[in-house]
Amino acid sequence: MTDRYASFVQSAAGRALVKRLGLPDPPRLRRHQPGDPLLPAPALVGAATGGRLAEPVGKILTAAGVELADPAATTTAAARFGALVYDATGITDSTGLRQLYDFFHPHARSLVPSGRVVVLGTPPAECDSPREATAQRALEGLTRSIGKEFGRGVTAQLVYVTRDGDAGTLTSLDATLRFLLSGRSAYVSGQVIRVGTGPATAPADWDRPLDGQVVLVTGAARGIGAALARVLARDGAQVVALDVPAAGDALAAVANEIGGTAVQLDLTAPDAPTRLADHLAGRHGRVDVVVHNAGITRDKTLGRMDADRWDQVIDVNLSSQERINDVLLERELIPAGGRLVSVSSIAGIAGNRGQTNYATSKAGVIGLVDSLAPVLRERGISLNAVAPGFIETRLTARIPLVVREAGRRMNSMAQGGLPVDVAETIGWLAWPASAALTGNVVRVCGQSLLGA
Amino acid sequence: MTDRYASFVQSAAGRALVKRLGLPDPPRLRRHQPGDPLLPAPALVGAATGGRLAEPVGKILTAAGVELADPAATTTAAARFGALVYDATGITDSTGLRQLYDFFHPHARSLVPSGRVVVLGTPPAECDSPREATAQRALEGLTRSIGKEFGRGVTAQLVYVTRDGDAGTLTSLDATLRFLLSGRSAYVSGQVIRVGTGPATAPADWDRPLDGQVVLVTGAARGIGAALARVLARDGAQVVALDVPAAGDALAAVANEIGGTAVQLDLTAPDAPTRLADHLAGRHGRVDVVVHNAGITRDKTLGRMDADRWDQVIDVNLSSQERINDVLLERELIPAGGRLVSVSSIAGIAGNRGQTNYATSKAGVIGLVDSLAPVLRERGISLNAVAPGFIETRLTARIPLVVREAGRRMNSMAQGGLPVDVAETIGWLAWPASAALTGNVVRVCGQSLLGA
Numbered sequence: 001m002t003d004r005y006a007s008f009v010q011s012a013a014g015r016a017l018v019k020r021l022g023l024p025d026p027p028r029l030r031r032h033q034p035g036d037p038l039l040p041a042p043a044l045v046g047a048a049t050g051g052r053l054a055e056p057v058g059k060i061l062t063a064a065g066v067e068l069a070d071p072a073a074t075t076t077a078a079a080r081f082g083a084l085v086y087d088a089t090g091i092t093d094s095t096g097l098r099q100l101y102d103f104f105h106p107h108a109r110s111l112v113p114s115g116r117v118v119v120l121g122t123p124p125a126e127c128d129s130p131r132e133a134t135a136q137r138a139l140e141g142l143t144r145s146i147g148k149e150f151g152r153g154v155t156a157q158l159v160y161v162t163r164d165g166d167a168g169t170l171t172s173l174d175a176t177l178r179f180l181l182s183g184r185s186a187y188v189s190g191q192v193i194r195v196g197t198g199p200a201t202a203p204a205d206w207d208r209p210l211d212g213q214v215v216l217v218t219g220a221a222r223g224i225g226a227a228l229a230r231v232l233a234r235d236g237a238q239v240v241a242l243d244v245p246a247a248g249d250a251l252a253a254v255a256n257e258i259g260g261t262a263v264q265l266d267l268t269a270p271d272a273p274t275r276l277a278d279h280l281a282g283r284h285g286r287v288d289v290v291v292h293n294a295g296i297t298r299d300k301t302l303g304r305m306d307a308d309r310w311d312q313v314i315d316v317n318l319s320s321q322e323r324i325n326d327v328l329l330e331r332e333l334i335p336a337g338g339r340l341v342s343v344s345s346i347a348g349i350a351g352n353r354g355q356t357n358y359a360t361s362k363a364g365v366i367g368l369v370d371s372l373a374p375v376l377r378e379r380g381i382s383l384n385a386v387a388p389g390f391i392e393t394r395l396t397a398r399i400p401l402v403v404r405e406a407g408r409r410m411n412s413m414a415q416g417g418l419p420v421d422v423a424e425t426i427g428w429l430a431w432p433a434s435a436a437l438t439g440n441v442v443r444v445c446g447q448s449l450l451g452a
Numbered sequence: 453m454t455d456r457y458a459s460f461v462q463s464a465a466g467r468a469l470v471k472r473l474g475l476p477d478p479p480r481l482r483r484h485q486p487g488d489p490l491l492p493a494p495a496l497v498g499a500a501t502g503g504r505l506a507e508p509v510g511k512i513l514t515a516a517g518v519e520l521a522d523p524a525a526t527t528t529a530a531a532r533f534g535a536l537v538y539d540a541t542g543i544t545d546s547t548g549l550r551q552l553y554d555f556f557h558p559h560a561r562s563l564v565p566s567g568r569v570v571v572l573g574t575p576p577a578e579c580d581s582p583r584e585a586t587a588q589r590a591l592e593g594l595t596r597s598i599g600k601e602f603g604r605g606v607t608a609q610l611v612y613v614t615r616d617g618d619a620g621t622l623t624s625l626d627a628t629l630r631f632l633l634s635g636r637s638a639y640v641s642g643q644v645i646r647v648g649t650g651p652a653t654a655p656a657d658w659d660r661p662l663d664g665q666v667v668l669v670t671g672a673a674r675g676i677g678a679a680l681a682r683v684l685a686r687d688g689a690q691v692v693a694l695d696v697p698a699a700g701d702a703l704a705a706v707a708n709e710i711g712g713t714a715v716q717l718d719l720t721a722p723d724a725p726t727r728l729a730d731h732l733a734g735r736h737g738r739v740d741v742v743v744h745n746a747g748i749t750r751d752k753t754l755g756r757m758d759a760d761r762w763d764q765v766i767d768v769n770l771s772s773q774e775r776i777n778d779v780l781l782e783r784e785l786i787p788a789g790g791r792l793v794s795v796s797s798i799a800g801i802a803g804n805r806g807q808t809n810y811a812t813s814k815a816g817v818i819g820l821v822d823s824l825a826p827v828l829r830e831r832g833i834s835l836n837a838v839a840p841g842f843i844e845t846r847l848t849a850r851i852p853l854v855v856r857e858a859g860r861r862m863n864s865m866a867q868g869g870l871p872v873d874v875a876e877t878i879g880w881l882a883w884p885a886s887a888a889l890t891g892n893v894v895r896v897c898g899q900s901l902l903g904a
Contacts, residue, residue, distance in 0.1 A: 137822060
């Protein structure tokens with residue numbers, strides 16, 4: 001669970017050696033602490049001619065306490081920015097992409113460590129012409145390249161904001177910028193995030209963005225689930241922590257620590273959905289957010305895999321989510337404005353040797369998001385997923401050294417993520433302020449090289 | 453341009469050493485030669501209960517000369533198949549995914565080298581319920597994992613076939629199966645291909661699938677473009693080979709070799725689209741297929757990149773394609789049933805350090821396919837792209853050794869592809885029989901680990 005190489009690299013002796021030999025150089029990532037400002041340095045905001053988002057974004061950032069740099073005073077090499085935020089919605093043709101170069105070229109080396117690049121665009125499908133859609137889609141090539149190029153813990157994202165926004169759109173854009181600029185998104189890079197419409201509401205206090213929300217977390221006894229329970233509670237949620245009876249002690253410890261409640265339940269039992277619904281109805285009368293985090297691996301190559309390994313993985317990771325969703329939705333326990341977050345995996349995107357069962361289940365989770373999100377939108381409920389990459393847990397600690405080192409270094413951060421990184425990302429998607437985000441699959445992988 | 457390591461591995465001494473040390477073991481890939489049968493061994497065809505494609509697929513394969521294995525007689529370990537083809541359209545729920553295990557588990561080690569796995573599904577967006585869409589989307593996790601797991605040059609693909617097919621649908625499914633099973637698709641794996649509707653027509657002779665077609669190839673003087681001109685001519689096309697005047701000699705050599713015509717033109721010149729249209733109108737009266745292959749790189753990190761490098765790459769790789777399409781379409785030189793094929797890149801999908809300009813242009817090409825394909829469909833014209841990964845060319849031969857070796861080995865084939873692999877893939881998309889394929893972006897990358 002410790003990345004000894006990263007610790008070594010951050011020592012004085014380590015730094016010297018890494019420089020001399022050209023070894024991977026994992027930076028210390030800026031992570032969120034309650035009370036931190038969003039950024040450690042001013043943000044520079046730019047816009048292509050005719051952009052529609054620079055003005056609202058400027059207001060959002062100012063209200064969030066971010067200092068905006070004066071573009072006129074930034075030509076000195078000494079300028080150091082916390083973030084470069086660019087409104088590219090004004091680009092309507094590939095020839096207009098030149099404006100990206102004009103903004104980013106002079107500032108490419110001006111970001112602080114763990115600085116942020118955010119490019120805002122219009123969803124290609126909403127564009128007026130193929131030319132405009134082509135140019136807007138091209139933005140993805142830029143942000144993904146910047147994520148790989150800038151280094152030092154800098155992240156780069158593309159945020160597509162619907163043109164046909166409602167009141168919730170700007171609130172969710174606000175939530176998204178707060179997530180992306182802050183240390184909460186330390187291990188999220190190279191992502192494309194879509195902000196649509198929905199019943200998003202800003203919190204009274206952005207330091208407690210989940211105040212009063214009832215949040216169910218499955219698989220909460222350890223690893224990512226336990227980190228998630230802590231993050232959600234820190235942010236104001238009433239956490240219902242669920243895990244199998246065999247993990248009862250660990251689960252109780254987590255629940256006690258955060259002042260939440262513990263539910264011991266095997267989600268694959270035929271009566272589990274009903275029992276869970278009964279519990280939530282009786283205790284809280286509702287559940288505002290459901291996080292389907294419970295998951296298992298049973299790795300074997302397909303030729304050597306027994307049928308139980310296949311069945312268990314599909315059942316725990318996918319089918320049980322579907323059964324629980326159906327019962328909770330049917331009994332209307334998830335109110336309008338409610339949110340579902342599922343945990344997929346990079347293996348569900350790229351496939352993996354020895355994980356035909358796991359990758360099938362996690363690709364299914366993406367299918368669940370794609371297909372159920374439009375249906376739930378009608379009820380004001382959002383559904384998103386996160387797809388973790390290499391995260392330092394009990395499970396990854398058991399991977400053989402060479403494979404583990406490759407997994408750790410093959411991403412733009414040159415290190416594995418922490419459970420808290422996945423937890424913060426799920427937390428953001430769970431905020432009432434994020435209700436205009438739906439149908440997203442956000443990777444938490446440090447921009448892993450691995451992909452589809 | 454030579455992969456010396458792969459040659460060494462395929463020698464007797466090399467084989468012994470590779471085995472002893474556990475080094476990467478690039479297999480010799482089966483590539484297409486005119487007159488070859490589609491498969492070197494029988495295909496085993498299976499289907500989930502209620503599948504709608506097993507029967508037409510059986511007919512297609514039989515007509516194509518593929519021997520179908522008797523499922524009842526295949527339980528011996530000695531059985532060796534050329535392909536495993538599975539109709540998964542009958543799977544309507546995640547619990548039904550078990551049928552995949554039941555088919556593939558006993559045969560996971562029964563494929564010949566360069567064997568083929570093809571799974572057929574229903575496009576998730578067309579499914580009747582979220583449960584069905586989820587299960588159909590899950591197929592992608594299986595095929596991508598199989599591609600990484602089976603090794604020995606075996607490829608694995610997922611083909612989504614529209615439920616609302618027309619006469620062209622089965623013709624294009626036929627074309628797609630002929631491509632995927634044959635050695636033409638040697639370096640294509642882990643892909644998702646969508647067969648829709650359109651004016652597809654089967655050729656009189658499947659060994660000359662482009663007979664009589666007028667095909668324009670840009671950037672035809674060398675590398676992928678020259679290989680493409682040869683493949684298209686071999687398959688019966690009248691090739692119009694285009695390149696810049698500076699490459700005139702190489703271009704003339706290619707054109708002479710294949711009995712095509714050469715056009716010297718700088719595509720970024722303001723009058724290039726008109727001059728090209730005039731040439732095609734005067735000489736052929738039409739152009740059935742346009743392949744936008746011309747492309748350049750001008751690599752630098754964004755902070756060190758001068759504006760010319762940005763502008764040239766965007767203009768050659770993206771904007772000039774748009775201008776040419778507009779003029780050819782406006783003058784109706786591309787008839788109904790015509791096809792456009794653009795060349796994107798894995799860098800356009802995943803981004804790349806030092807290639808912000810190139811990746812932006814190649815992501816734009818994907819945007820062009822996404823946005824223009826629905827418009828052209830109305831006119832009976834299809835538009836697809838290929839995205840090459842590591843292909844052995846003059847350009848890659850110049851990459852420093854360690855980076856080059858990493859690029860070569862980090863894919864399911866443990867080797868770089870050849871220009872002919874990209875050419876065969878473009879060729880397939882150019883066939884009149886493929887007209888019901890549109891809006892696809894097909895990677896030719898040996899299932900590179902690199903992704904988005």
